Amino acid sequence: MSLLPTRSPGALLLSALMALMCLPATSVAQGFSAFVSPPRFEAKLTPGKPTRLIVEIQHVGTQPGAYRFYTNDWTLSPEHAVSFTDALVPGSCRPWVAIERRELTLNPGNRYRYRFEITPPANTPAGECRFALMVEGRDAAQVQGPVPQVGGRIGVIVYASVGDASPDLSVTGSGVILREGKPLAVIDVRNNGLAHGRLDGVVDGTDASGKKIELAPADLPILPNETRRISLNPVAAAGLPAPDPRFPLRVTGQLESGNQRVPLDLQFSAP
Numbered sequence: 487m488s489l490l491p492t493r494s495p496g497a498l499l500l501s502a503l504m505a506l507m508c509l510p511a512t513s514v515a516q517g518f519s520a521f522v523s524p525p526r527f528e529a530k531l532t533p534g535k536p537t538r539l540i541v542e543i544q545h546v547g548t549q550p551g552a553y554r555f556y557t558n559d560w561t562l563s564p565e566h567a568v569s570f571t572d573a574l575v576p577g578s579c580r581p582w583v584a585i586e587r588r589e590l591t592l593n594p595g596n597r598y599r600y601r602f603e604i605t606p607p608a609n610t611p612a613g614e615c616r617f618a619l620m621v622e623g624r625d626a627a628q629v630q631g632p633v634p635q636v637g638g639r640i641g642v643i644v645y646a647s648v649g650d651a652s653p654d655l656s657v658t659g660s661g662v663i664l665r666e667g668k669p670l671a672v673i674d675v676r677n678n679g680l681a682h683g684r685l686d687g688v689v690d691g692t693d694a695s696g697k698k699i700e701l702a703p704a705d706l707p708i709l710p711n712e713t714r715r716i717s718l719n720p721v722a723a724a725g726l727p728a729p730d731p732r733f734p735l736r737v738t739g740q741l742e743s744g745n746q747r748v749p750l751d752l753q754f755s756a757p
Contacts, residue, residue, distance in 0.1 A: 489584035489603050492557040519547030520592075522621055522640050529646040531615065534608030536584075541600050541642055543621065545592035552591045552624035555600070557583055558641065560618050564715070566706060570618060570641055579615035579646075582606050589624060604646050612649035614681040614710060618642060645682055645707075653683025655743050657750065658713060662733060662757045669733050671701065671718040671754040677708040684708070685716060689739030689750050693731035703741055733757065 521544040531537050545551040557580045558570040574580060586601040602619060622639035659674035671691075677683055685703035692698060701718040708714045718737065722728040733756040741748045 489586055489601065490588060492580055492583045492585050492602075519551055519623075520545055520553070520621065520640070522642060525640075525642060527642070527644045527646070529604070529644070531604055531606050531610075531646045531648045533606050533610040533648060536603045536605040537646070538601060538603045539644070541602075541619065541621075542597060543590075543592070543600055544597045545594060548594055550591055550593050552589065554589050554622050554624045555585055555587065556620050556622075557585070558618045558620050560616070560641065560643070562707065562709065568641070570620070578617070579604070579606070580617050582615065583617065585619070604644075606648050610648050612651040612680055613647075614651050615644075615646040615648060616682070616709075617644050619644060647681040651680035653677050653681050653708065653710070653743055653746065654679035655683045655685065655708060655746060655748055657748060657752075660752050660754065662754050663717075664757055665717075668730060669757045671735055671737060671752075672715050673703075673718065673750070673752070674713050675708050675716050675748075676713045677710055680710055682707045682709045683743040683746070685741045685743055685748060687739075687741040688721060689718065689737055689741060691718075691720075691731060692736045694734055694756075695732050697729070697731065699729050699731050699735075701737060 523542050527539050529537055529539060558572055559575040559578050559580065560568055560570050562568055582604050584603045590598060592598055604615065618641040620639055620641055654677060656676050657673050658676045661672055662669050663672055684705060684707055688700045688702050691701050700721040702721050704717045704719060706714060706716060720728045720731060733754060735754040737750055737752045737754065739750055741750065
């Protein structure tokens with residue numbers, strides 16, 4: 487079966503969407519009778535060669551479900567809100583993408599392994615290709631379950647690095663914000679690399695009372711040439727709520743992004 491180019495005029499932008507940026511590998515969107523897995527791809531591309539990816543769709547409605555497929559470009563705001571657009575943004579790599587089919591109907595309980603390919607041109611320099619594969623309910627009446635639902639769509643986020651593109655993260659600032667009335671340590675992370683990065687790991691904190699607290703960074707992407715604010719969240723011990731540190735708070739240790747190490751030695755003052 488040949489794959490189809492993804493650009494199709496007239497693809498609709500609907501409300502009731504859910505961007506699967508940081509959710510578990512299998513998730514279900516509200517108002518949408520399908521499990522889609524995985525919610526995110528991170529692929530390595532070779533210029534001039536196709537890379538095939540597969541997303542599995544399981545229809546969980548009680549009636550047959552009709553779906554359509556297309557690609558979108560997307561942006562992530564400083565508040566971490568995802569916005570999708572059907573219009574090609576400058577530098578979009580969606581013309582590199584071919585999809586298996588534009589429409590699909592599944593019976594209740596059926597699964598389908600949906601294929602798509604990315605083929606960067608042979609002269610493509612190192613960098614990162616980012617887009618979303620959109621899975622949309624074609625007819626709200628056909629994707630309903632036991633409770634009537636509205637149509638929706640899921641955006642499967644794709645990060646594909648070309649050549650040796652990699653992130654280059656550094657901490658450029660820090661501070662304390664209030665979230666739900668509680669102080670929270672945050673760091674500003676700059677990415678001077680050619681691909682997105684994420685901070686991972688746990689660092690050590692000592693609060694004003696001398697209490698030892700472990701903190702973990704929020705799982706958010708830092709895109710190339712972007713500075714993003716990342717929260718350091720207290721880690722809860724098994725069976726216990728997350729601790730509330732008393733500020734000022736001292737944080738030391740190192741976080742990771744792939745093979746890169748990002749050291750921290752910071753003092754967070756009381757808000």
